Amino acid sequence: MSDNTQPIIRLTNICKSYGDQQILKDINLELEAGKFYTLLGPSGCGKTTILRTIAGFTDATAGQVYFDGQVINELPANQRQVNTVFQDYALFPHLNVAENVGFGLKLHKIAKAEIEERVQKALALVQLADFGDREISEISGGQQQRVAIARALVMQPKVLLLDEPLSALDAKLRKDMQYELRDLQQRLGITFLFVTHDQEEALAMSDEIFVMNNGQILQGGTPVDIYDEPINHFVANFIGESNIIPGKMRKDYTVEFVGKTFECADAGMRPNEAVEIVLRPEDLDIVPADQGKLVVTVDSQLFRGNYFEIVAYDNDQNEWLVHSTNPADEGTPIGLTFDPQDIHVMRLHETEAAFDARLEQYEDD
């Protein structure tokens, strides 16, 4: 019996090694039914290995994989209620579109009439209702991608795993497919676990993101939480553009950087603890130099269409990235202002658990 209160997928203490190389290091994560999750991290950090462990294509060296409360480590891949959309789509070139989509059902010895009905439904879901008779070589890359999704959905999985499914598409089509996939997930109400190394894609599509590096999950949370409250330098740098400046926590709610003290919204560090400050480029406002909280000298700028990206340096030679609707003059000093709540202070070596506990303690103050 399915129990709505427990996660549909749970990984506990998953480790994976190939020889003496540890690829996954103590992975713990929970996926609730009906949500869109993303594993985000640089190439080689272990994202695909997590998908393969859930799908049953790779055995974990240690740890448990749960599906709906049951340990499924020993369950063969074809008996898991999980399907995968692979990066290269892995379509069969000698079968037409409908045959590709119906292939898994045929293997399961489903009756022909039911196969036809389910294939047609799956093709309609991805807007390819009239494409069943086409050869794979006669459809575009974006359409092949939809066939791969239809082929996974036709099996009626409870969880759909998507391994960088949009990486072969051009920028425009990729954006369209982001909307479509998000819409599809919401309409079907099944759990998606999506893999990407593209932070914009992760922020746009996900209910929750797990940021990974080097075989570990560094931080999990909603896109807004992770963008506003990254736990460390890696996450702040990987998610969006950031100014990351060394500083010192003078006391609760007071931080020092570039030789000045500022009011901030962070607390729970030791007095005078060395920290890092995150200020996002879009949270900085340019004012005349004598009115700025900080003074920086403009080094260069690029016009990015809807804003100017300005690179400037302070007296400590920290680089500052500023997004402004107005251009600045290269070589001249400008003032920067920002609100206390736009300053995000990070401890240098804080675990996600310690970060969460600190946030909980000080959040309501």
Ligand SMILES: Nc1ncnc2c1ncn2[C@@H]1O[C@H](COP(=O)(O)OP(=O)(O)OP(=O)(O)O)[C@@H](O)[C@H]1O
């Ligand atoms: N069968 C294998 N044998 C040995 N090493 C492997 C094997 N499969 C994966 N690896 C290694 O495990 C690490 C993680 O690979 P994985 O494919 O999970 O990364 P990823 O984050 O999905 O990367 P990408 O974004 O490039 O697909 C890599 O260093 C890879 O070389």
